[in-house]
Amino acid sequence: MAQLAEGPAVAAPRVGKLGDPCIMVIFGAAGDLTARLLIPALYNLNRADLLSKEFAVLGVARAKLSDEDFRKQLYEDVKKYCGDCIDDKEAWDNFARRFYYHAGDFNNDQLFNQIKDRLEKIDRDHSTHQNVFFYMATAPSYFGPIVEKLAAAGMMEQSNDHWRRVVIEKPFGHDLESAKILNQQLLKLADETQIYRIDHYLGKETVQNIMAFRFANGIFEPIWNRRYIDHVQISVAETVGVEGRGSYFDHAGSLRDMVPNHLMQLISLTTMEPPISFDANAVRDEQAKILHAIQPMSDEEVLTRAVRGQYGEGTMDGERALAYRSEPDVAPDSRTETFVAMKLLIDNWRWADVPFYLRTGKRMPARNTHIVIQFRRAPFVLFRDTSVEHLMPNQLVLHIQPEEGISLQFAAKVPGPVMRLGTVDMNFEYQQYFGKQPSTGYERLLHDCMIGDQTLFQRADMVEAGWSVVNPILDLWKALPPRNFPNYPSGTWGPKEADELLERDGRRWRNFEQ
Numbered sequence: 001m002a003q004l005a006e007g008p009a010v011a012a013p014r015v016g017k018l019g020d021p022c023i024m025v026i027f028g029a030a031g032d033l034t035a036r037l038l039i040p041a042l043y044n045l046n047r048a049d050l051l052s053k054e055f056a057v058l059g060v061a062r063a064k065l066s067d068e069d070f071r072k073q074l075y076e077d078v079k080k081y082c083g084d085c086i087d088d089k090e091a092w093d094n095f096a097r098r099f100y101y102h103a104g105d106f107n108n109d110q111l112f113n114q115i116k117d118r119l120e121k122i123d124r125d126h127s128t129h130q131n132v133f134f135y136m137a138t139a140p141s142y143f144g145p146i147v148e149k150l151a152a153a154g155m156m157e158q159s160n161d162h163w164r165r166v167v168i169e170k171p172f173g174h175d176l177e178s179a180k181i182l183n184q185q186l187l188k189l190a191d192e193t194q195i196y197r198i199d200h201y202l203g204k205e206t207v208q209n210i211m212a213f214r215f216a217n218g219i220f221e222p223i224w225n226r227r228y229i230d231h232v233q234i235s236v237a238e239t240v241g242v243e244g245r246g247s248y249f250d251h252a253g254s255l256r257d258m259v260p261n262h263l264m265q266l267i268s269l270t271t272m273e274p275p276i277s278f279d280a281n282a283v284r285d286e287q288a289k290i291l292h293a294i295q296p297m298s299d300e301e302v303l304t305r306a307v308r309g310q311y312g313e314g315t316m317d318g319e320r321a322l323a324y325r326s327e328p329d330v331a332p333d334s335r336t337e338t339f340v341a342m343k344l345l346i347d348n349w350r351w352a353d354v355p356f357y358l359r360t361g362k363r364m365p366a367r368n369t370h371i372v373i374q375f376r377r378a379p380f381v382l383f384r385d386t387s388v389e390h391l392m393p394n395q396l397v398l399h400i401q402p403e404e405g406i407s408l409q410f411a412a413k414v415p416g417p418v419m420r421l422g423t424v425d426m427n428f429e430y431q432q433y434f435g436k437q438p439s440t441g442y443e444r445l446l447h448d449c450m451i452g453d454q455t456l457f458q459r460a461d462m463v464e465a466g467w468s469v470v471n472p473i474l475d476l477w478k479a480l481p482p483r484n485f486p487n488y489p490s491g492t493w494g495p496k497e498a499d500e501l502l503e504r505d506g507r508r509w510r511n512f513e514q
Helices: 034-045 065-079 088-095 109-128 142-153 176-189 205-215 248-273 280-293 299-305 431-435 443-451 460-479 498-504
Strands: 022-027 053-059 099-102 133-134 164-168 195-196 229-237 308-309 312-314 319-321 339-345 356-362 368-375 395-401 405-413 422-428
Touching: 022 034, 022 109, 034 053, 034 065, 034 088, 034 443, 053 109, 065 088, 065 099, 088 195, 088 339, 109 142, 133 142, 142 164, 142 176, 176 460, 205 248, 205 319, 205 395, 229 248, 248 339, 248 356, 248 368, 248 460, 280 431, 280 460, 299 308, 299 339, 299 460, 308 498, 339 498, 356 498
Parallel strands: 022 053, 022 133, 053 099, 133 164, 164 195, 229 356
Antiparallel strands: 229 368, 308 339, 312 319, 339 356, 368 395, 395 405, 405 422
């Protein structure tokens, strides 16, 4: 292989648009989300030269901290959660000079007048052009009230000279009705173009690559339909339990926590029609069409096409794992599901009669998120007089985490005088081909918010369409409590009913142990 001649080191050119000058206000800045993900993501953007020099952060929380205390705390927390993020202490110190902090109670109207004053001073000091985005790293109950108080203080007003945006973390409501109420509340205070409903799954490279893979490759686009595809599996498997979030999770459950947002985003990107452009609304229009085309389940269909589970005691990595009901802050007779599987159908021309199998669960054998596209089997007639007993279907797998990549499984002849077939995997890994890039999954999303690109953020109609799929299941499961919880041991792939869901159709789950 030819070797490139070495020359003097030069700065790498910026790849992408420079973020607008702005201030990021983080409500709930003393929480884990800020230290684990948001600040490392901003630091990575700064290293990639995508963060404006005219940028600053104002953290808002109840804890009594000075600006310097806040900077020191963030440094210690980022080192703890993301040890390899900070590669240069001097660079960090220069970066951290842009951080400010304000203590207060979110229920206090006076706090918002104080924030307004702080923003005016920070704008003068950093020339941020009065552009501000407000990030809700808070409990969901604060989303609407905080935006109301921001609007009352005049901080949501924008003009041709400056913009104001608000970023809402999931969950967007806890059912269809509450999602509609939250959307109505927000849209009374801000325009849809100002509202960024964030889902960190969409920050992952493979998720973003789904559109590029589908629409930029002439060999796949013609076969991406019901004529060639037998079924699709989307799995989000987690090895962890509730990780100290028992009080939240016991009221939410896996169905609410994962399906209306993460899984609906994955299914819409996998199945949508080609948009006319990469304009945000063109892409989201096609995603919304798919979500509206998912057939809602009747009560009878929920009983046969949806499965719930709760983990019991088991073994994880050779160590005993607690049952869900023994976790801190979980009711000893909890009926909350930690596993969900379902079969969905999409009522449109491209996907008619193609089943989509979704599952997500905690305390499973491996942490793995993937999308399996299984193609229809080739006719067997050519091989009927050979030793080949059956033909394996081709599978295309989009690996989303922990390792991001794409693999294609197909049949090839085993060397020798007899016609025998073996299964071959062609694997593409992002890290191997493009190198490892520092990433938390939030870099792209925060950068898009700074430049005003809403492509990877959910629109109000998409949120409500996702809840419309989930709501019939929620209602029936509430009316008919489970009788057999816990019904799968920790360290297994979920309850047997999940396997039976596919076995009834002559199919089985694709599991990845690593």
